[in-house]
Amino acid sequence: MSKIHAMMDTGRRSMMNSQTALQTVGHNIANKSTDGFSRQRVEMQTSEPIGTGKLRIGTGSKTAVVARINNPYLEKQIGAEQAKLGFYDGKGDALVRVEQVYNEQINRGLNSFMTDFFNSVREFSNNPESMATRTQVKEMGEFLTKDFKRVSQQLSEIQRDVDVQIGTHIHEINETTREIAKLNEKIQMIQVSGGPANDERDRRDLLIKQLGEKINIRWAEGEDGMVTISAGTSALLVTGYDVKTLEVKSTPARENKGEGHVDIFYRSSEHGDPFVITGQINGGRVGGLLEVRDQTINGLHDDIDEMAQRLADNFNEIHRQGFDAYNQKAGDFFEISEDAPHAAESLRLTDMISNDVGRIASGGQPFAPGDNRIALQLGQLQFDGVMEDGHSTLDAFYNSMVGQVGIHSKRVQGAQASQGDIVKQLGNIRESISGVSIDEETTKLIEYQKAFDASARLIRTADEMFDTVLSLKRM
């Protein structure tokens, strides 16, 4: 009799095991497309056999553990590569916009306005007596200054937009770290009660990867299963259940950073003063964005400002030597306000010139309306080496600037693409280990269903055997 009982028991346990396995198959299938999910497997073990004399009779199986199939080292590597990709993405997205500022392949830009301006000066030197050519010089000069302004403003606009993006990222980082801390707590609790925290770990791995994509982090897992994460070199974001937040605030100019752009602050305690960690952030999207904002664009600002300044200085210097249509000594042609943050943005024609084109100088002596010597020199300025200690003309300087922006953007785009390939490759390897295969799960589905059916049959057989035994007396 006891054997029949044992049979029933074995059948029951087997049916339960099959249900567990089927439940897991269902979980896998349902999470087939969940990001960061690792497939789970029910590990069965034979349960303790019963010893009767010499015989040891099996008692079926028991569910040992529901484990996830996952390679933690690979996950860490993916995290590192994704962080690099994030950096290039941040940089690349901003640079594509910077490039558009200098794109003269489709629209007109500084190069063409510059040539137009100098052409108008040359035409003026051909006809210094004519009011029409003077007006043309003024008009073209205004177009030129407007385009200097456009370049400068668009660069500043991208910088401001980068600030907004950084703000959004920092906000998301705070959300992410908060969730990681909660998961830390859960994982610790689950582990204390003995089981592996599969789904929580999957989720936490994913969040850490996402965090690393945004900002350079370092992290480690403790004995208790909780991770500690720090951003940059010193900002501890997550320690156990504890979360510290990052903030952004616009601050005055310093070093490379322009006036009013945001800094990233780390608040180490509720009441303490937050301190700046911007300098420590050199990775992830935020790192890439910071680099474009503070290095690349500020460099371009400096270049275009220098160009505007040199143009104005050299043009004015020649212009001041001349005499205007009223035989008076001429003044400045361009002006740049001293206190403006960017020379290129504040470059404009002097009021004197824009109010009266007669004040444009053409000649080197008064009472000589046909004298075009000054105008000739002004026109020649386009081909003079006024940039880089006389090594480069305005045109060449600007053209090489466009070339450099192009090269920079192209290089980052290339890095973006190849880094994307690396991440994709690693992702493929990860999926090949941890990903869900429908074929596999379907097979398991059938397998465990069959086991379930067979176990049920075992119980029925045992039941029939009971009946047989019970009906023995009546016979």
Place this chain on the structure above:
Amino acid sequence: MRIADKMNFDQVKSNLSKNRSEMADLQNQAATQKRVTKPSDDPLAASRVLQTKTEVSSGQQFLKSVDQARTFLEYSEQSLGELSELLIRAKELALAQANDGSTNPTSRKASASEIEQLFSQAVQVGNRKLADRYLFGGFKTTRPPFDVNGKYFGDNGEMQISIQKEGSIAMNMPGNRIFLGQGVKAPATAGPDPAQSLDRPDEEEHIQIRGPASTDAIPLRAGENSEKETGLSETWANGGVNVFNVLRDLSTGLRANDKETVQESLDRLDEALAQVVLARSQLGSRVSTLNSAMESLTKSQVEAKALQSKLEDADTFELVTDLNKSESTLKATLASSGKIIQPSLLDFLR
């Protein structure tokens, strides 16, 4: 290798998007007919395209300048042609009245009034205008350079016109040089002016003055014997001849029936004529400089445009081939994707 479902789907997704973006890129090239649509497509080319654009556009301006300078010079030369005709006529009259044989005070008086006529014609030539600008006033282009007595009110400014990056040419010749013979020997300089240093036209004028070709040309055009050549050059070394004074002296001499003065003025007329012809030939040589400048400008325009096109324009044949290629790739990807995604074990159960 174990293949998870997600791998298949991801692969299909990324392959399709790769094909699509390749197609979009090629399509964009086909639509714009440009290989380079932003600097990062080909940074070096983008930078050189800007350079060629500047070259094309400033070249167009230089061509305009050349045209203008040529009109000015040609008109000046034509006017000097009239002036030399007029001096030749004066010389004919002087020759006819230089001996006693066939002349008498009345005929000399008649000739004198014709010379006076020629004098005022010469003043008129000196006050020639192109549009609103006087040709021979130097920098003083807005007032007549000569009064009725041949007094000069201009200066010796030369309006340099830039006709290429590194060069300019004077489009006028101040009247004091042609009519008053001032500074004929010295190449034209209009005061201290850095813009005029190293100018090609100046060099040319050195050549014109010193070179044998032009001195040969003078007697031929003037219809004179070649004895005077060397003498003329020496005269110019001390400044040229005042055309108006020569004519005035001649008419005075004729009126006074003074044979010697008339004979003297024959030599001076020759000098005046040579001076004008020299000026004319200088202008002519500038025109030919302009012509060759224009030729090289036009040529470099064509070259710059060709370079620009080579740098940034799409090669249509290559483009179409590439388009076809990537289209068939896309089709293949779609077809194979359909095969990969569709079946799973589920499709074959029951």
